[in-house]
Amino acid sequence: MQDDLLNTRQVAPSVLASDFARVGAQVEEVMTAGARVIHIDVMDGAFVPALSMGPQMVSALHDQVHDAGGWLDVHLMIERPERHVEAFAAAGADSISVHVEATPHIHYALKAVREADCKAGLALNPGTPTTAIDSLAGAFDLLLCMTVNPGWGGQPYIPGSEARIEDLRARIGSDVPLEVDGGIDVPTAGSAADAGATLFVAGSSIYGAEDVAAAYREIAAAAGA
């Protein structure tokens, strides 16, 4: 796939906020507007209260997204994610993020993602100390900093997340993609970018807008993408 995509600033629309009756058309809308990274939120009703979607959504979208030169970014909000990595990789995921809080075997889970030929993302909840990543240096390809508590779209960005983003950026150095997820809109994309984020998940601020393409472009401009 487009291996260098994550090394550029990107806004990743989240399918969770799209109209599930016409997901393909909604993905096409944002890709036509310029999006190349599509974010898929997987929830299991255990790590987070809600249920959302599984590998079937990745399979359903992978031809469309890859044919348009895009990237499928899968965010696993599930317990024991290592047990499901293979299924998401086989379905066509390009990157798979696993939560440090979701398994006692986080190093193994990240390794399983790489062994499945996907980029390995390490995700952190807002309440998790940033030092949690220190023993995992070199074991992940991207870092996902939650800027809301995971489990629902449409929540407000947690104020003060910039300090966390700056702290994480300092720990990983300048080359590792740093993804922010939750409550990203025009103002928060700008402040997260200033703090060091490079990949910006946006759900309701894009799909909740009347003009989806215009909303994507405004957030991309604010993020410097």
Ligand code: DX5
């Ligand atoms: C939240 C998910 C997010 C969600 C973001 O648990 O991880 O990716 O789709 O939605 P918004 O942008 O609406 O906060």
Ligand code: ZN
């Ligand atoms: Zn997400």
